[in-house]
Amino acid sequence: QVHLVESGGVMVQPGESLGLSCAASGFTFSSFAMHWVRQAPGKGLEWVAYLHYDGNLKLYSDSVKGRFTISRDNSKNTLYLQMNSLTAADTAVYYCVKDDYFTLDIWGQGTMVTVSS
């Protein structure tokens, strides 16, 4: 069964950095692009970042470009999101999501990131 499990969400102060991880299982991780999508408390869904299956293409939303870095380790079936210069606007549940050719099919349970002083 396809499974995505995010971890690393905590409370941090504005300006700090944080790294998220997503452990994948049940499918050939190295063959699929992956995404991060976030959801601020009580709000809708926002696409954050995309990473091609081989790591050679990375795309970001304007709201995180230059501050966030998406990466992967196909040998460990793990997706990462490094977040720097965090602000209150980055407070959200962060979902790791599997790509399915111009759509998103499998979502993780999400990990909560809170940025507050």
Add this chain to the structure above:
Amino acid sequence: DVVMTQSPLSLPVTLGQPASVSCRSSQSLVHSDGNTHLSWFQQRPGQSPRRLLYRVSDRDSGVPDRFSGSASGTDFTLKISRVEAEDVGVYYCMQATHWPWTFGQGTKVEIK
């Protein structure tokens, strides 16, 4: 960026009755591959989103056939033929034809 506009934002429905959610894109979603990459997601209270439909009307495995999708130009519709209690939640449309991929604001479906 492509703006996805959903309506209504709140939809009270009666059990057993049909329901319809609309989603309008600010530009054509027809991709150079010939497909229209518009998906629908359901997010039940306290859960992660779950995909219902992709490429406008292709239904995911396990999704009841009471859910259907259609398109007319830049207008897209999710229809529930007979609403059941388990259908309560927020429904989002998403376009994946143009980067960045964008979501609609969400439509909250609740039982009257």
